[in-house]
Amino acid sequence: MKQEFEYWYPFDLRVSGKDLIQNHLTFCIYNHTAIMSKHHWPRGFRCNGHILLNSEKMSKSTGNFRTLRQAIQEFSADATRFSLADAGDGVDDANFVFETANAAILRLTKEISWMEEVLAAESSLRRGPPSTYADRVFANEINIAVKMTEQHYRDCMFREALKTGFYDLQAARDEYRFLCGAGGMNLDLVWRFMDVQTRLITPICPHYAEYVWRKLLKKDGFAVRAGWPMADLPDLILKSSNKYLQDLIVSMRKPLQEKILGSNNANKKGSSSYTTD
Known part of the structure; x- marks a missing residue:
């Protein structure tokens, strides 16, 4: 005893x-x-807090009601867990939304398809140690995701953990892919991204994570036992510098696009006047 x-x-x-x-x-x-x-x-x-269903209180009399078993049968276990994590943190009532659960199915499936395509075309990726500016920024974003997501999990802030460990990390991947352009992404960084993202999402979507871990990444054991990924200290100066650069690019593109659009409209008006005459 x-x-x-x-x-x-x-x-x-x-x-x-x-x-x-x-x-x-x-x-x-x-x-x-x-x-x-x-x-x-x-x-x-x-x-x-309590839980809402599509922004309304659950009620058997109105039919706005789901049990866990029903949600799993309708959306799958991982999509249900994904939507519950996304429903909200703190003492405010969480909002389980069907659209979020359905979107989770598509998003996880799309991510598996992307990884399959990348692994199938692995020979086209850039080899060697990460060396470009885009490589440095992406590696730093991965480190930031690891550190922030760990803290959010410790605080039981699962919505924030989902944001930093999945949404933000995928956004960083998409930006990295765009910045690399024809030069291609770095092989080692792509593998690190897939490894880290799988580990970070494991507490929320374990079945998805185990499939990726064993079937795609060909790793031994289980993702749930793989441990938290190691990461260097985030470079906050690099992150701020990159944000400034991206904001500057957007601010420069906007007037350029407006000028091009105005020029095209003027040409269309000129063509219409010429045809009328």
């Missing part, structure tokens, strides 16, 4: 609804501090 007690105590985290703060959670603290030594006091609490 002592061995069992020492195994479970102190508990690291208790998660419960915000309506229980004034009773269950408060008395949990009272009871533990009154009965147990400080070493066995709770380490942490996490409160959350």
Whole structure:
């Protein structure tokens, strides 16, 4: 009995609804501090709100209702988990949206297709150590994703973890692919991206991650046991410099596009006048 007690105590985290703060959670603290030594006091609490379904309260009478089993059958386990993670953090009511779950299916499937295409054309990727400006920026974005996503998971901020570990990381990949142009992406960086993204999404979409880990990346063992990826300290100066550069490019393109559009409209008007005459 002592061995069992020492195994479970102190508990690291208790998660419960915000309506229980004034009773269950408060008395949990009272009871533990009154009965147990400080070493066995709770380490942490996490409160959350209730859940909405498509921005409305769940209700059997109105038909706006889903059980976990129904959601899994309709969207799959990973898409359900993806949508739940995206539903919101904190004590505000989370919003499970069907469109998000359906979009998750398409997004995960699209990502698998992209990786299959890249691996099939692996010989076309640029070899050698990362050396270009685009390589440096992309490698830095991967490091930022690793560090920020780890902190979000530790804080139980799953929506933020999904943002930094999936959405933002894919956006960085797409920008990197555009910047590389005809020169092609670096082979080592592409492999690191696929490895890191798989590990970061594993807590939310484990089935997807295990498929990518074993079938596409051909790695041994399981993604869930692979551990958190190692990363260098993010270079915040490089990130700020790149953002300034990208904003500058956008600000320069906008007046140029307006000028081209105005010139085209003027040419169309001139052609119409000539035809009328």
